Amino acid sequence: MTRRAVVTGVGHYLPERVVENAEFEASLDTTDDWIRSRSGIERRHFAAEGETTSDLATHAARAALQDAGITADDVDAIVLATSTADLTFPSAATMVQAALGMTKGFAFDLQAVCAGFVYALTNANALILSGQAERVLVIGAETFSRIMDWTDRSTCVLFGDGAGALVLEAQDCAGTSDDRGILSTDLNSDGRYKDLLYVDGGVSTNSTGHLRMQGNQVFRHAVEKLAGTANTALKTAGLAAGDVDWIVPHQANIRIIQGTAKKMGLSMDNVVVTVQDHGNTSAASIPLAPSVGKSRGQIKDGDLIVTEAIGGGLAWGAVVLRW
Numbered sequence: 481m482t483r484r485a486v487v488t489g490v491g492h493y494l495p496e497r498v499v500e501n502a503e504f505e506a507s508l509d510t511t512d513d514w515i516r517s518r519s520g521i522e523r524r525h526f527a528a529e530g531e532t533t534s535d536l537a538t539h540a541a542r543a544a545l546q547d548a549g550i551t552a553d554d555v556d557a558i559v560l561a562t563s564t565a566d567l568t569f570p571s572a573a574t575m576v577q578a579a580l581g582m583t584k585g586f587a588f589d590l591q592a593v594c595a596g597f598v599y600a601l602t603n604a605n606a607l608i609l610s611g612q613a614e615r616v617l618v619i620g621a622e623t624f625s626r627i628m629d630w631t632d633r634s635t636c637v638l639f640g641d642g643a644g645a646l647v648l649e650a651q652d653c654a655g656t657s658d659d660r661g662i663l664s665t666d667l668n669s670d671g672r673y674k675d676l677l678y679v680d681g682g683v684s685t686n687s688t689g690h691l692r693m694q695g696n697q698v699f700r701h702a703v704e705k706l707a708g709t710a711n712t713a714l715k716t717a718g719l720a721a722g723d724v725d726w727i728v729p730h731q732a733n734i735r736i737i738q739g740t741a742k743k744m745g746l747s748m749d750n751v752v753v754t755v756q757d758h759g760n761t762s763a764a765s766i767p768l769a770p771s772v773g774k775s776r777g778q779i780k781d782g783d784l785i786v787t788e789a790i791g792g793g794l795a796w797g798a799v800v801l802r803w
């Protein structure tokens with residue numbers, strides 16, 4: 481018997497306010513057509529004033545718990561991937577813990593920018609495989625609208641706010657690649673590229689700062705690194721691209737998503753795409769996608785999924801799991 485971390489619930493939350501590309505035309509030298517054709521983004525959601533990352537995360541967590549048919553009392557740990565926590569401390573994860581009324585177990589935030597959810601899944605998997613937790617709530621939640629420079633057309637049109645969550649549960653499996661659950665993970669970072677994508681402020685520099693990105697440079701790295709990490713994770717699981725039912729990619733840019741699928745030899749029919757409706761929600765984009773994908777009927781029990789992401793650091797990685 482092999483212990484595996486199996487997905488038993490999924491949920492998401494998007495703030496009410498929807499901002500169409502055309503809204504930016506009034507304040508910036510940009511067009512709906514430029515944003516659509518260069519990024520695939522048509523609209524995004526922005527959190528209301530006073531609505532924080534932990535609020536979004538709590539909604540998504542409740543939806544995932546409901547989908548799993550359990551309550552917060554059944555959860556041993558919360559791992560929350562975010563770069564936009566409510567406060568410097570305590571963690572947004574402990575705020576979610578309190579909001580859910582959970583008084584046992586442990587909760588912490590994890591920061592790997594857009595690769596955050598892949599890192600969070602990998603950490604939650606390790607907690608389950610090591611026996612430290614039976615059920616983990618893994619959340620990705622962001623309010624990137626709070627770190628946008630609204631005068632910078634090359635970044636502020638690309639990002640959105642949202643949250644998604646998965647429930648991972650320990651189950652005894654046969655130990656083959658036909659098992660449900662996480663089958664392999666692959667994490668990478670290379671700090672030599674830290675200046676390609678960063679926020680020019682933080683606690684230690686005494687300001688909140690704004691997101692800065694050399695988008696075309698990030699783009700240059702993205703397809704190769706994403707296809708590479710996805711193929712490495714598949715190989716570790718004893719599988720190949722041809723076994724994949726769904727790529728659930730980080731949703732930054734449709735051209736990166738298409739390029740990665742092509743490099744892996746897969747059709748866009750095998751890709752869950754939500755970038756048009758959400759923009760880049762950083763650590764929230766990966767859990768948002770299967771939640772929305774499942775409601776569209778795209779993801780079914782037993783499907784093989786590879787999820788991959790790259791972001792600031794650069795940090796990137798992939799997880800192979802059977803739904």
Ligand code: ACO
Nearest residue numbers: 510514518519593594633634695696698699732733791792
């Ligand atoms: N409207 C109109 N023109 C624009 C806009 C805009 N909103 N933004 C930029 N431009 C202009 C630029 O100024 C430039 O003009 P110039 O040629 O006169 O200098 C021109 O468009 C081309 O700019 P590029 O940056 O070369 O455009 P590109 O085709 O590369 O698309 C984009 C830009 C969409 C940002 C793309 O590079 C991208 O998606 N990069 C990757 C982003 C990403 O994946 N990030 C990682 C995750 S994010 C995270 O970790 C937080």
